[in-house]
Each structure stands twice: as C-alpha cells, then as structure tokens.
Amino acid sequence: MPRPRLDCDTPSAMQRMIDTFWQLLSERKYRNITVTDIVRKANVNRNSFYYHFNKLDDLAYRAIHDEVNRSPLAQSGGAGKVPDLQHWRKHVGELISTEEERKRTARLTMIVGPNTDPVLYQAFHDNEREALLEVLSREPEDVDPRTDLMMDFIVGGIMGILNRWLHMSETHGSEVLADKDATAIATRVYDLLLENCLPSGKPAGKAGE
Amino acid sequence: MPRPRLDCDTPSAMQRMIDTFWQLLSERKYRNITVTDIVRKANVNRNSFYYHFNKLDDLAYRAIHDEVNRSPLAQSGGAGKVPDLQHWRKHVGELISTEEERKRTARLTMIVGPNTDPVLYQAFHDNEREALLEVLSREPEDVDPRTDLMMDFIVGGIMGILNRWLHMSETHGSEVLADKDATAIATRVYDLLLENCLPSGKPAGKAGE
The missing domain is CATH 1.10.10.60 (Homeodomain-like)
Structure with a gap:
C-alpha cells in the first residue's frame, strides 16, 4: 500500500x-x-x-497513524533520547485517566473490535512498530532477528490488551481497571521494550531502573 | 462453540x-x-x-488444543507446582531445536498465516490462555482485571511472534534465529508470566530468579 x-x-x-x-x-x-x-x-x-x-485504505492508515502517534509513549521520545522508565511512569500516570486518553483508547479498540479488517490490523501493526522503534532510536532496517521478534511480541501484546479491554469494557463498563493497574501495565510494557529492544551498545538489563 | x-x-x-x-x-x-x-x-x-x-470448527479447536498443550511450557507445569525460571530455561534449551519442536512451530504459524481465519485465532487464544493459566495454577474464573489484561498481552504477543516468525522464515529460511536467541525469547515470555500472572500471595517481583 x-x-x-x-x-x-x-x-x-x-x-x-x-x-x-x-x-x-x-x-x-x-x-x-x-x-x-x-x-x-x-x-x-x-x-x-x-x-x-x-x-479508503490510505485514510484508514493515516487515521491510525495519528492515533498511534498521539500516545504519550510515542511523544515521550525523539531526538535520539530514549526516555527512561521513571520518566515514562510519571508521564503515563499524568495522562492515563484524561478524557483525551479514554477517547484514544476507544478509537484504538475499534481496530480489534467486531468492525475490524485485516487492513486495519496491518496498519496498526506497522504504525505501532514504527513509533516504538522511533522512541527507542532504532532504525527499522537495522534490527536484529531477536529484537525483531520481541518487537512483534510487544505489538501483538498491545493488540491482545486492546481486544481484552474491549470485551471487559462491554461486560463491566469503562471503569474496570484502576488507574494504578493501568499505569502498572503500561510501565511493564515499556520496561519490556527497554529491556529487549534498545540499540546495541545500551545495557541489555533493567535499563532505566 | x-x-x-x-x-x-x-x-x-x-x-x-x-x-x-x-x-x-x-x-x-x-x-x-x-x-x-x-x-x-x-x-x-x-x-x-x-x-x-x-x-469442522470443533476439529480445528481440538487440533489447536493438542498443539498448544504439546508445548514444553504447557507440559512443564501441573499438579499445583509452578515451574521456576531455571527449570523452564533448561527445559526450553533441551527442546527448542528438536525436529518435533520445529514441526510444532510450523503448525502454529499456520494459525496466523495467509490461510487463517478468525475461528482459528480465537481457538488459539482460548487454548493458549487456558494452558498458561494451568501452568501457573490459576483458576480462569478467579483472575483479577490486571492479570487478565497481562495474560492477553502475552497471548497476543505470542501470536505476534508467530506472525513475524512466518514472514522471517519465508524471507530468510528457517535458520533465521540462533538457538540461544530463541531460548532467550522463550525465557523472557515465561519471565513475564511469572512476574505478572501468578496467583495472589506469590511474590510479584522476579519470581524464580
């Protein structure tokens, strides 16, 4: 496309x-x-x-691109500087319960919801992957196979969370998860990124902690 | 179903x-x-x-059930005893490069490949989730929302890996990942399970390390 x-x-x-x-x-x-x-x-x-x-697929790609890149994670990086875990946790804690963030989550759940399509899945995958690599200052064409698989583990995992979130919200309403739990999950996901997908040369252990 | x-x-x-x-x-x-x-x-x-x-959906469910439960992870738990990380790492190291394991991976990639279907996705999701909960001695009906989402993050992530694995294998052949990298990824995924999805009362930190 x-x-x-x-x-x-x-x-x-x-x-x-x-x-x-x-x-x-x-x-x-x-x-x-x-x-x-x-x-x-x-x-x-x-x-x-x-x-x-x-x-139409191009409009869908653009809409998903914008939604992915409005995320606090995507915006917290850039200019070659990888935000550390404390920075990220503080950022998420501030943003996660805002109206804007809820609207963003609601839109992203549509990508995995009953109205979805393989085109939307692929667009989310590609944009999310690109955004995460950018936060970590990694070049897409310079990713080793192990990082490549871990990156797709994380993107697939985010889709899994969106899908579950949708079902839980339908059953229990939107207040199913406490802010501290949401922050904990978002932090865990970012931790996984820092541990596994940093540019080579950076510490492979608990970066940012 | x-x-x-x-x-x-x-x-x-x-x-x-x-x-x-x-x-x-x-x-x-x-x-x-x-x-x-x-x-x-x-x-x-x-x-x-x-x-x-x-x-036919029932045959597909059964076929996927068997494949998921033949995994070294599914077989390493049971009887209320959660295998620790060392146990799991050793187990994976022994099994990951066998012919049997390669055949299992090839079958599972079909679930995310071009011949897939939402029915197969759902069957894989349900079986994998059930198998992981069983390894961790958690009751499916007694899972808090945070664990619930982390569990689906992990299952979604495994699907993401299978999908990427398929594309990488098509482009680069089956030897794209060294055994040590495969073991590292499998270990990381299990680590994530132990850290986030153990029954309450177990340590929430780096269990098994």
Whole structure:
C-alpha cells in the first residue's frame, strides 16, 4: 500500500475525514464504509479526498497513524533520547485517566473490535512498530532477528490488551481497571521494550531502573 | 462453540483427521476446507467425524488444543507446582531445536498465516490462555482485571511472534534465529508470566530468579 501524504495544507478537511472515519467505524464494518460515505458525512469535496488519498485504505492508515502517534509513549521520545522508565511512569500516570486518553483508547479498540479488517490490523501493526522503534532510536532496517521478534511480541501484546479491554469494557463498563493497574501495565510494557529492544551498545538489563 | 469431546476411544482415526486438518491448512484457506475433504483424505468414515465433532470448527479447536498443550511450557507445569525460571530455561534449551519442536512451530504459524481465519485465532487464544493459566495454577474464573489484561498481552504477543516468525522464515529460511536467541525469547515470555500472572500471595517481583 502506498503511504498517504502526511503533509497537509488543508487540516480541517483532512481532520473532518479522519473523524468521520472513526465515527463510521464505530457504526459498521470497515468493508461497509465507502469513500462516498466519508465525503458526504465529512462534508468534503470528492476531489479533496483524492487529493490526499488514493483509496479508503490510505485514510484508514493515516487515521491510525495519528492515533498511534498521539500516545504519550510515542511523544515521550525523539531526538535520539530514549526516555527512561521513571520518566515514562510519571508521564503515563499524568495522562492515563484524561478524557483525551479514554477517547484514544476507544478509537484504538475499534481496530480489534467486531468492525475490524485485516487492513486495519496491518496498519496498526506497522504504525505501532514504527513509533516504538522511533522512541527507542532504532532504525527499522537495522534490527536484529531477536529484537525483531520481541518487537512483534510487544505489538501483538498491545493488540491482545486492546481486544481484552474491549470485551471487559462491554461486560463491566469503562471503569474496570484502576488507574494504578493501568499505569502498572503500561510501565511493564515499556520496561519490556527497554529491556529487549534498545540499540546495541545500551545495557541489555533493567535499563532505566 | 461447544467444546469437542477430548476423550477418545479411536485415537488413530482421530489422529488421522487432525493430521489431515494441518495438511489441508498448509495448502488452502480454512474456509475452503470441508468435512468431506477431511474424511476423504484421512480415510475416515463420515459418521466417525460426526461421532467426535459437531462441525469442522470443533476439529480445528481440538487440533489447536493438542498443539498448544504439546508445548514444553504447557507440559512443564501441573499438579499445583509452578515451574521456576531455571527449570523452564533448561527445559526450553533441551527442546527448542528438536525436529518435533520445529514441526510444532510450523503448525502454529499456520494459525496466523495467509490461510487463517478468525475461528482459528480465537481457538488459539482460548487454548493458549487456558494452558498458561494451568501452568501457573490459576483458576480462569478467579483472575483479577490486571492479570487478565497481562495474560492477553502475552497471548497476543505470542501470536505476534508467530506472525513475524512466518514472514522471517519465508524471507530468510528457517535458520533465521540462533538457538540461544530463541531460548532467550522463550525465557523472557515465561519471565513475564511469572512476574505478572501468578496467583495472589506469590511474590510479584522476579519470581524464580
């Protein structure tokens, strides 16, 4: 799939299309969403859609890209500096119970929910993997097989959590997990990243602790 | 889905059907496999199939159940005794490069491969989760939300590894990972189980180290 253009000179039309994508995905299966649905509901010109995207899959990729990269984890790294565990724990503790974070979780659970599609799974996998490698200052093309597998273990695990979270929320409501438990899980996942997926040369043990 | 009967008084017919299931899954999509295909190729009477199973999904569930429970991890626990990390590392080190283990891995990658189906994903998830809980002597109905999510993180992660393993094997051949790396990953996964999913009352820290 060709990457959608990530530079954008009409953010409001783009954002309306992205928001409409999430809204429609909450209502129906991905395969039952059409470009026509998007442009009508977003009140966007059809040409505007095709200016930004070649096809619906590209909008889905972009929407998931944005959601993944809005995460506190993705934003805590960058510029070659890998945030340590204390930094990350504090960051998560501050953010995890905000309305914004809940909205983000709700959107991401749609990727594993009943309306999902292999296209959405793949887009989440690719974006999440890329975001995590960037936080750890690793180059995607320079990852050894063992780190490669651990990275996919972590991304697969995050999907497993989203899937379970969805079922638990449906059964027990959204307050199923205490903030301290959510922080503990998020910390554990990041710990696993630091332990296993740092650039070579960094300590392989309990980095950041 | 009703559970297939796991007691079986005609193991050879049963085993032929299971082997045929894996063979056909290596050749075509799960949805393109029929009960007729199975009984013809396994040389089993149609009545014999329906004596053991209500439908094809039940055979798939049973085949995946057997494969999951043949794993060294599943077999290392039991009788209320949780194997510690040293025990597990030694066990994996001995088994991971055997022909039997390679065959098991090849079968399990079919569950996440191009011929997969949501039914197979779900069967793997349910069986793997059950097997891990049993190794840890945890009752499925007595799992707190935090452990619940960590358990699904681990099962999702194992699926992520299988999926990546499949792609890496296709690109680089089966010898992509050294035995020591495979052992390190298997050990890390078990470590995560011990750290996060033990019955309450057990130490929450680095159990078994």
